[in-house]
Amino acid sequence: MKIKSIAKFQKKTTLLFIGFFCLMSCSEASNQQTVLMENNMPIATISTSAGEIKIELDKENAPISVDNFISLANSGYYTDTIFHRIIEGFMIQGGGLDADMQNKPSESDAIKNEANNGLKNDRGTIAMARTMDPHSATSQFFINHADNDFLNFSSETTQGWGYAVFGKVIEGMEVVDSIALSPTMVVNGYQDAPANPVTINSVSISE
Amino acid sequence: MNLGFISDLHLSETDTSLTNAFLDFLKSHSSNLDQLYILGDLYEVWIGDDDSSSLITSTKDALSKASKAGLEIFFIHGNRDFLLDSSFAESTGISLLPDPFFFDYFGKKIALSHGDMFCIDDTEYQTFKKQVRSPKWKTEFLNKSLVERKSIASSMRDASKKNSSQKDLMIMDVNINEVASFFDKHGIDLLIHGHTHKPNIHELDGKNSKLKRVVLGDWDKTGWCFYLDSTSQNLEEFKI
Numbered sequence: 001m002k003i004k005s006i007a008k009f010q011k012k013t014t015l016l017f018i019g020f021f022c023l024m025s026c027s028e029a030s031n032q033q034t035v036l037m038e039n040n041m042p043i044a045t046i047s048t049s050a051g052e053i054k055i056e057l058d059k060e061n062a063p064i065s066v067d068n069f070i071s072l073a074n075s076g077y078y079t080d081t082i083f084h085r086i087i088e089g090f091m092i093q094g095g096g097l098d099a100d101m102q103n104k105p106s107e108s109d110a111i112k113n114e115a116n117n118g119l120k121n122d123r124g125t126i127a128m129a130r131t132m133d134p135h136s137a138t139s140q141f142f143i144n145h146a147d148n149d150f151l152n153f154s155s156e157t158t159q160g161w162g163y164a165v166f167g168k169v170i171e172g173m174e175v176v177d178s179i180a181l182s183p184t185m186v187v188n189g190y191q192d193a194p195a196n197p198v199t200i201n202s203v204s205i206s207e
Numbered sequence: 208m209n210l211g212f213i214s215d216l217h218l219s220e221t222d223t224s225l226t227n228a229f230l231d232f233l234k235s236h237s238s239n240l241d242q243l244y245i246l247g248d249l250y251e252v253w254i255g256d257d258d259s260s261s262l263i264t265s266t267k268d269a270l271s272k273a274s275k276a277g278l279e280i281f282f283i284h285g286n287r288d289f290l291l292d293s294s295f296a297e298s299t300g301i302s303l304l305p306d307p308f309f310f311d312y313f314g315k316k317i318a319l320s321h322g323d324m325f326c327i328d329d330t331e332y333q334t335f336k337k338q339v340r341s342p343k344w345k346t347e348f349l350n351k352s353l354v355e356r357k358s359i360a361s362s363m364r365d366a367s368k369k370n371s372s373q374k375d376l377m378i379m380d381v382n383i384n385e386v387a388s389f390f391d392k393h394g395i396d397l398l399i400h401g402h403t404h405k406p407n408i409h410e411l412d413g414k415n416s417k418l419k420r421v422v423l424g425d426w427d428k429t430g431w432c433f434y435l436d437s438t439s440q441n442l443e444e445f446k447i
Contacts, residue, residue, distance in 0.1 A: 090428055090429075091446075132234070132236075133234075150445070158239050159434060159441075186222070188223070189220075189226075192428070
């Protein structure tokens with residue numbers, strides 16, 4: 001009888017422990033999932049002299065571009081850079097030149113082009129700028145001011161790679177519009193340079 | 208064999224972004240194109256092969272490097288750089304072609320031109336073209352000092368801009384009948400040209416098949432290139 005009770009107690013205890021651990025691990029898994037899901041869409045807040053632009057970063061579809069952007073943002077690289085190329089109805093580009101239109105030395109190596117991730121260069125999306133080498137993006141990015149279909153991926157060739165979209169504006173599109181509509185001039189041989197440069201004061205990331 | 212066709216870059220000392228885009232284009236296309244055809248107005252102005260501005264030096268160097276890397280580069284004069292001559296071609300390794308130029312490609316007859324020859328409705332321009340393309344005018348102009356030539360070119364450019372802004376856009380476009388008779392006369396399947404800055408692919412009805420006229424775009428906010436290989440043809444716009 002005693003032995004039976006102990007056995008019964010042990011069995012109950014074992015079941016309880018199993019249940020407890022199961023609950024713990026299920027709960028942990030659930031927490032992990034939540035954390036992972038949150039991490040896949042971090043928010044970048046670009047504080048500029050013209051206002052704030054909030055961007056949802058698509059880490060799931062563009063992990064390399066997002067990690068690169070976050071790393072540069074956290075290091076403070078983008079501070080005091082400007083939107084140096086402004087073309088209304090096309091895009092505004094920034095993240096590489098200062099207010100004197102001088103190149104800021106790059107702090108990151110060129111990254112792989114992720115334009116084949118299915119994301120399109122639609123109005124309000126952010127994409128990595130680059131040279132004609134498809135895999136040459138470092139720090140400069142641009143925000144599309146229109147649906148720029150011709151910038152989308154079509155093939156893995158020099159001419160077909162397109163530009164890697166890695167997020168979209170979720171707040172502050174009016175700030176993007178105001179920059180896009182601001183007057184431009186020629187500075188140091190750069191066409192479409194801003195007459196009154198909009199400076200990036202900081203880029204903060206909330207994961 | 209992969210071919211690329213560009214025109215109307217209008218490179219100038221005042222726009223380094225465009226120059227950098229062209230240098231970048233040559234670098235990135237040296238390995239994936241076999242032949243590059245520049246169909247005129249690579250430069251905003253050409254006042255003689257003895258001009259050694261930084262723009263000329265950097266672009267000559269890039270053309271030369273691309274040629275040495277195995278890219279065959281061909282050039283047809285535009286209305287802006289019609290004075291570009293053989294010494295430029297020799298020093299860069301590019302080949303100058305007549306306007307129009309014809310060649311066969313996988314059974315199709317292709318014609319290349321800058322395109323201004325089809326703009327016959329702009330009689331004022333055609334008269335001017337005849338004048339400045341005459342050997343006499345060229346010799347007299349090239350015998351002037353570099354400073355004088357720069358000054359003349361600058362005032363001609365200003366006058367041209369003023370004139371163009373007052374002209375009907377239709378007059379400055381190609382004359383469709385002129386284009387159609389060109390197709391008939393030379394029996395071509397594909398015509399590629401620039402000059403009008405109206406990038407498009409136009410289809411025409413031929414006797415037995417569809418004929419095509421590809422109009423290249425000028426490089427400004429974006430760049431344009433027409434790519435042709437044995438299986439495909441694409442007029443591509445790209446970011447600068």
